[in-house]
Amino acid sequence: MKIAVIGSGGREHALAWKLSQSRHTEKLYAVPGNPGMADIAECVSGIDIEDNDAIVKFAKDKEIDLVVIGPEVPLTNGVVDALSAEGIKAFGPTGKAAELEGSKVYAKLVMKRYGIPTARYEVFGDAGRARVYVRQMRQPFAIKADGLAAGKGVILTKDADEAVAAIDTIMTDKAFGEAGSRVVIEEFMQGEEASVLAFTDGKTIVPMVPSQDHKAVYDGDKGPNTGGMGTYAPAPVITPDIMDRVKKEILEPMVEAMNKEGRPYKGCLYAGLMITDKGPKVVEFNARFGDPETQVVLPLLKSDLVEVMLACIDGTLDKTPIEWSDGAAVCVVMASGGYPRSYEKGKEITGLDAAKADGDIVFHAGTKNVDGKIVTNGGRVLGVVGQAENIKAAVDKAYEGVKKISFDKEYHRTDIAHRALERL
Structure with a gap:
C-alpha cells in the first residue's frame, strides 16, 4: 500500500515510524514531514496541509491508498470528508465529528446532554x-x-x-x-490527570495503553503549560477498575452520543481525564492522536497499525485483535531554551547519529535540515523515547538517550514519570 502521513511533528514521526513497520506498507510519504521522518518516508514539501483540495490532489496524483492525518486543524477543516468523497481511505473523524475538539463549548454541551462525567462549567462570549x-x-x-x-x-x-x-x-x-x-470557565478539578486514547470504528472501542503527559514546563509541574514536556505509559493511576469505568462511563457513551448527534466518530478518540476521588472525569476530548502521548503509546503496540486503521475505517474493529507489549515507554522532550515563550531557532543538533547507532528511539518534532546539518526549528525539538520492561528502566533508558544529544540552550525536564516512580 501507498500511505501518506499528514503533518510534521513528533506525533507524525511516531505514526510514520510505526506505519513503516507494517507488512502492508510499500511506499510511505510524509507531508511535509521532517528530517527524522526522511529516514523512513519521502518528505513532500510545498503542500498546504490546511488546503483540502491540495491534499486530495496529492493523494490522487500519487495513488495513495491510505491517508493518516496527524494535526487537528486539517481534521476540523474536513479533510477526511474531502478524501472520502474521492474514494480515498483516510484515518480520522469527519469535520463535524472533529468539532468535539474544535469547540470546547460543543464538547461540553454533548457531555452534559448525555451524562458524561466532566467538570461543572459556564460559557461566556x-x-x-x-x-x-x-x-x-x-x-x-x-x-x-x-x-x-x-x-x-x-x-x-x-x-x-x-x-x-x-x-x-x-x-x-x-x-x-x-x-x-468564547471561553469555557470550569470548576478546578482535584486529582491526577491521565490520557486514554482509543481506536474506534464508530461502534467498537478499543482503548490504548493509558499514558500521562507532563504539561508544565518546569520540574515539579511548575511554570506555564506547554504542548507537553514528556510522557510515559502505562500510567498506573489508570488501574484496571478505572479503565473499565473510563470505557463504560466515558468512551462508549461518547461514541454513542456522536452517533445520536448525527456525527459518527471514527479514528482515534483522545480522552484527557482527571482521576478524582469520585472517579474519572473528562478534562477534554481531542479528535486525533495526542502529542507527545503517541510517542509512548505506539512503541507498545504489537499489532499492525495499518490493519488497525483500516478496521476503524471499514467498520470491522470488532474482528481485529489488538495486542500490546507488557513493558513501558517514556518520552523526554528536548526543547529550545525559553519555550513556551520566545526562543531561538537554527541551533545545530549534535549526537543524533550516536543515539541512532545505539538503537535509541528519537522522534523529531521541531527540526530542519540546513545544508546537511540538522538544526532546531521549533519549541519542542525532539522526543527521546526509552522502552523497557518497566517504568524505572524506561526512564533510565530515555535519559541515557538524552545525554547523547545536545544543542545550544537545550532544555528538558528531569522528572518525567515522577508520579509513576513514586508509586514503586
Missing part, C-alpha cells in the same frame, strides 16, 4: 460578564479558549485575580486568536 462571574464565585478555575489553540489554550487559576487575568489574556489580548472569542 463577553469578557465583562466572564470577569463578573469569576469575581462572584471566588474559587479556582480552569479558563479555556473555546477553539483550537495547539494544546495551550487552558489557563489554571487559583483565585479571582488570576481568573480575570486569564480571561483578559484569552478574550481581550487574543493570545490564541479567534479561538478565544
Whole structure:
C-alpha cells in the first residue's frame, strides 16, 4: 500500500515510524514531514496541509491508498470528508465529528446532554460578564479558549485575580486568536490527570495503553503549560477498575452520543481525564492522536497499525485483535531554551547519529535540515523515547538517550514519570 502521513511533528514521526513497520506498507510519504521522518518516508514539501483540495490532489496524483492525518486543524477543516468523497481511505473523524475538539463549548454541551462525567462549567462570549462571574464565585478555575489553540489554550487559576487575568489574556489580548472569542470557565478539578486514547470504528472501542503527559514546563509541574514536556505509559493511576469505568462511563457513551448527534466518530478518540476521588472525569476530548502521548503509546503496540486503521475505517474493529507489549515507554522532550515563550531557532543538533547507532528511539518534532546539518526549528525539538520492561528502566533508558544529544540552550525536564516512580 501507498500511505501518506499528514503533518510534521513528533506525533507524525511516531505514526510514520510505526506505519513503516507494517507488512502492508510499500511506499510511505510524509507531508511535509521532517528530517527524522526522511529516514523512513519521502518528505513532500510545498503542500498546504490546511488546503483540502491540495491534499486530495496529492493523494490522487500519487495513488495513495491510505491517508493518516496527524494535526487537528486539517481534521476540523474536513479533510477526511474531502478524501472520502474521492474514494480515498483516510484515518480520522469527519469535520463535524472533529468539532468535539474544535469547540470546547460543543464538547461540553454533548457531555452534559448525555451524562458524561466532566467538570461543572459556564460559557461566556463577553469578557465583562466572564470577569463578573469569576469575581462572584471566588474559587479556582480552569479558563479555556473555546477553539483550537495547539494544546495551550487552558489557563489554571487559583483565585479571582488570576481568573480575570486569564480571561483578559484569552478574550481581550487574543493570545490564541479567534479561538478565544468564547471561553469555557470550569470548576478546578482535584486529582491526577491521565490520557486514554482509543481506536474506534464508530461502534467498537478499543482503548490504548493509558499514558500521562507532563504539561508544565518546569520540574515539579511548575511554570506555564506547554504542548507537553514528556510522557510515559502505562500510567498506573489508570488501574484496571478505572479503565473499565473510563470505557463504560466515558468512551462508549461518547461514541454513542456522536452517533445520536448525527456525527459518527471514527479514528482515534483522545480522552484527557482527571482521576478524582469520585472517579474519572473528562478534562477534554481531542479528535486525533495526542502529542507527545503517541510517542509512548505506539512503541507498545504489537499489532499492525495499518490493519488497525483500516478496521476503524471499514467498520470491522470488532474482528481485529489488538495486542500490546507488557513493558513501558517514556518520552523526554528536548526543547529550545525559553519555550513556551520566545526562543531561538537554527541551533545545530549534535549526537543524533550516536543515539541512532545505539538503537535509541528519537522522534523529531521541531527540526530542519540546513545544508546537511540538522538544526532546531521549533519549541519542542525532539522526543527521546526509552522502552523497557518497566517504568524505572524506561526512564533510565530515555535519559541515557538524552545525554547523547545536545544543542545550544537545550532544555528538558528531569522528572518525567515522577508520579509513576513514586508509586514503586
